[in-house]
Amino acid sequence: MPFVRRDRFDWELRTRTLPLGHRTRVMGILNVTPDSFSDGSRYAAIETALEHALRLLDEGADLLDIGGESTRPGRHPEISAEEEQERILPVIAAVLRERPDTVISVDTYKASTAQAAIQAGAEIINDISGFLWDPAMASVCAETQCGVVLMHTRGRSEEWRSLPPLADDEVAPLVKWDLAARLLAATQAGVTQKHIVLDPGYGFGKSFDENYPLLAHQDALRELRCGLLVGISRKSFLGRRLADLHGGKDAPVEAREHATIAANVAAILAGAHIVRVHAVRPMTEAARIADAILESA
Secondary structure (H helix, E strand, O other): OOOOOOOOEEEEOOOOEEEEOOOOEEEEEEEOOOOEOOOEOOOOOHHHHHHHHHHHHHOOOOEEEEEOOOOOOOOOOOOOHHHHHHHHHHHHHHHHHHOOOOOEEEEOOOHHHHHHHHHHOOOEEEEOOOOOOOOOHHHHHHHHOOEEEEEOOOOOHHHHHHOOOOOHHHHHHHHHHHHHHHHHHHHHOOOOHHHEEEEOOOOOOOOHHHHHHHHHOHHHHHHHOOEEEEOOOOOHHHHHHOHHHOOOOOOOHHHOHHHHHHHHHHHHHOOOOEEEEOOHHHHHHHHHHHHHHHHOO
């Protein structure tokens, strides 16, 4: 596949416009959950969450994605919207007090949490279900005119290990088809396309090796005419591929950073506009090089 310059979009958020395609945007991950697969309870307290948020911004993050509920694989008790809001709303307030211009995204599939987060100053709702798990989410996003990330997932996290496998040539077409359907449903619900970015959902309902053909053919998603966000950071499919370097066991989360950079650079060269990562500074540097390659394409 020859490298091709990314299409350029103006992503309309709640109060501002974010140009996409001129350079890669880096979204820093801020999990304020006690059970995140990567961060554990490290940033569950407001003080440590704020400290980490400011560090991510100082390292070059263009956006912060704040999440209050873990969606790692396996069966986990679903937390209430009230508990989720108790975790994230004080952090949104603290970040905006310190850095009022911060572009904040909230990782939630609950409409009531989305509404509260937007009222607190969030610009973007990042819905891993693509509006499938809460029927009120589309109307909240349409009414508030916030930015939206619609992500692709197959089933819920407790179902992922039992899903039927996909052949290599089935993965990217399935993701493209499903995202096109989610995009159509969102626009029919009143969310205009200029407010929407799509996410192929690496690791969400895709088995370890199914993520690689998706990445290899990610450029097919250009046909949907939306900005593209990818969330590959520290995912388990990276750790599995590194097992032979770690005594036959999956590489632990803390040993997946170089693999994260490699996969994200591939995603950028295949058209990603935004990369969602835990470690911002190294990814910002790598994105500069990938962007230079695309500018020369």
